[in-house]
Amino acid sequence: MKKFHFLTTEYELKKIIDTVYAGELHGFNSVISITGKHYYSLSIGLKCTNVKELMMSLKNMSEFKKLKFSIKNSKLTVTLKIPFFSSSCREKFVKTIDILFPFLKNNGCINGSFLSGESNKSLKLCQVGGEYVYITEMEFENYQNEKIALKNKSENIIFGIIGVLGVSIVAIITYIFIGRMGYYSFPVSIGICPVSCIAYKKLAGKISKKSFIIIFIILLLSLFIATFLEYSWYAYDVFDVDIKNGYMSFSDLLRETKIGLYEVSDFRNSFMEDVSINGLFLIVISIVSFIKIYSEEYEVRKVY
Secondary structure, eight states: OGGGTHHHHTSOOEEEETTEEEEEETTEEEEEEEOSSSEEEEEEEEEOSOHHHHHHHHHHOGGGTTOEEEEETTEEEEEEEOOSSHHHHHHHHHHHHHHHHHHHHHTTOEEOOTTTOOOOTTOEEEEETTEEEEEOHHHHHHHHHHHHHHHHSOOOHHHHHHHHHHHHHHHHHHHHHHHHTTSOOHHHHHHHHHHHHHHHHHHHSSOOHHHHHHHHHHHHHHHHHHHHHHHHHHHHHHTHHHHHTTSSOHHHHHHHHHHHHHHOHHHHHHHHHHHHHHHHHHHHHHHHHHHHHHHHHHOEEEOO
């Protein structure tokens, strides 16, 4: 983003990808991540004797009233809003760090690993999943060993499939009711894949390339079933009297829906349009989700 070009020119930070900058600010290893159109975060690795007291002091400072602070392990993260104008973005950033870093130093904080706070001159910027962190060589090796162990870990496919089927049943019911209320059902197609992956991973113990294929097939079938049942409900409106009088069973209704899809062109075209649109959303979101989740699960590399 052009608004953050000053980070490379004035502060000599390295642009890792379009949304991530890394380098040293006021003697602290820092990573700046643009998390969306409206916010970005500044992550700092530090070693501090009293973290709770530090966090309370930061939150109570009038200069930082509009900022959000959080700490995980030894990584302090500051969330800032992206101003509309580029000049305002630079001005706000400079003002923040010119107050923040002297405050950290005055409170006894020193540069350290994002993970342990260990102060080491040979800290390396590494990508661990979707996150960029400064860690020691030993911590990097530990991460690598963890990922290798995870890859070698057995996968309980049956439990994972049960989890995905559970999510699919809830999604089918939600899909049908949203459609019947007259709204578009594509939000279900967008949300079902990430939720299914989380359920699979939780119950199977891990997620692999093979499991992604299994998940996608189940979701694709669920999407078709949900659309078919939604249109069966439309058919119910047509055969309402016959059903209430006991002349037609649920299986008869499903058969009539199938016949309608074959013989009534408008009914069939509407059905195929819904399946195509929601299927397209499912395919795109599935690809994005699979790449993101798999990289977060297994990717560990040194950046520099």
